[in-house]
Amino acid sequence: MNDNSDSWVTYEHPLNERMRTLLRLEFLIETAGTAMQRRDSIDSRTAVEAFIHTLQLLDRGEVRSEVIKELDRLSSNLSRLSSTGGAPEQGTSADVDECRRLLRRVGEPDAALGGVLREDELLALISQRFGVGAGTCSFDLPSYHRWLSRPYEQRLADMQRWYDSFADLRAAVLFALRVQREAQPFSSEIAEKGAWQRRTPYDEAQIQMLRLRVTCSDTVIPEISGNRHLITIRFLRQPDTMTRPQAVHDNINFQLALCSL
Structure with a gap:
C-alpha cells in the first residue's frame, strides 16, 4: 500500500514468501482499481496489464491455500489478542468476526478468486503476447486495438467484470495486510x-x-x-x-x- 504523504516516504519489505505474494497482489489490485476509473485508453491498457499479472500470480496454484493459511493464522492471533485485552487497535471483535467470515468465504467452492480472468478469450490472447517486447501493438492484436477503441463505458463494464471476478480474494488480501499494518x-x-x-x-x-x-x-x-x-x-x-x-x-x-x- 502506498501511504506516502507530503512528509514521509514509506517502504515495506516482506520477510517471508507469503507476505511477498500478498503485497504483490495488493499492488496489482490498487493499480487495476485506479487505472480502470480513468477514461483514456492508455489507462485501460494499464488496468489490463494489472489483470494479466494478477492472473499469472493466481496460476501458481498455491495462492488460494496460502491466503487461507494466512487468514487462519490471523484468526488465531486476533482471537488471542482480543481475549487478553491487547492494544485497542489489535484483536477487536469486529476484526475477529471479519477474519472468520473471509476464511469461510475463500474456502467456498464458488468463491470469487479470478475464474473469469482465466476464461476470458481477450485476456488470454493478450497474455500470449506479454513475452514479446511491445507485443500488444495494434498490428499484433487488432482485437485488442478494437476493444481499446470502444467507448469508455463499454471498456469499464468489462474491466469491472474482471475486477469483480476476484472480489473475495481481494477482500482477504486487503484485510490481511490492513490488520498487519495496524498492529x-x-x-x-x-x-x-x-x-x-x-x-x-x-x-x-x-x-x-x-x-x-x-x-x-x-x-x-x-x-x-x-x-x-x-x-x-x-x-x-x-x-x-x-x-x-x-x-x-x-x-x-x-x-x-x-x-x-
Missing part, C-alpha cells in the same frame, strides 16, 4: 553511520513485514535485507539517475514498524 505503530530509530541491524530472539513472534519511513526532505534510499532472525538496513543516496547509489556514512533518523501479528 504495530512506528517508532523512531537511528541508523548510525548509515546502518541499522536487529537480531530477533528465537522466543519472539516471527516478524512478517518491515515498514520503514523517512522524511521526504531526506534523499536516502533504504536497502533492506532480512529473515526471521536478522534484519539489516543500509542507507544509500543516489544524486541522479546516472549515478550509482552510494553508501551513507552519517547518522540517519528514520521510523520503523516491525509487524509481527
Whole structure:
C-alpha cells in the first residue's frame, strides 16, 4: 500500500514468501482499481496489464491455500489478542468476526478468486503476447486495438467484470495486510553511520513485514535485507539517475514498524 504523504516516504519489505505474494497482489489490485476509473485508453491498457499479472500470480496454484493459511493464522492471533485485552487497535471483535467470515468465504467452492480472468478469450490472447517486447501493438492484436477503441463505458463494464471476478480474494488480501499494518505503530530509530541491524530472539513472534519511513526532505534510499532472525538496513543516496547509489556514512533518523501479528 502506498501511504506516502507530503512528509514521509514509506517502504515495506516482506520477510517471508507469503507476505511477498500478498503485497504483490495488493499492488496489482490498487493499480487495476485506479487505472480502470480513468477514461483514456492508455489507462485501460494499464488496468489490463494489472489483470494479466494478477492472473499469472493466481496460476501458481498455491495462492488460494496460502491466503487461507494466512487468514487462519490471523484468526488465531486476533482471537488471542482480543481475549487478553491487547492494544485497542489489535484483536477487536469486529476484526475477529471479519477474519472468520473471509476464511469461510475463500474456502467456498464458488468463491470469487479470478475464474473469469482465466476464461476470458481477450485476456488470454493478450497474455500470449506479454513475452514479446511491445507485443500488444495494434498490428499484433487488432482485437485488442478494437476493444481499446470502444467507448469508455463499454471498456469499464468489462474491466469491472474482471475486477469483480476476484472480489473475495481481494477482500482477504486487503484485510490481511490492513490488520498487519495496524498492529504495530512506528517508532523512531537511528541508523548510525548509515546502518541499522536487529537480531530477533528465537522466543519472539516471527516478524512478517518491515515498514520503514523517512522524511521526504531526506534523499536516502533504504536497502533492506532480512529473515526471521536478522534484519539489516543500509542507507544509500543516489544524486541522479546516472549515478550509482552510494553508501551513507552519517547518522540517519528514520521510523520503523516491525509487524509481527
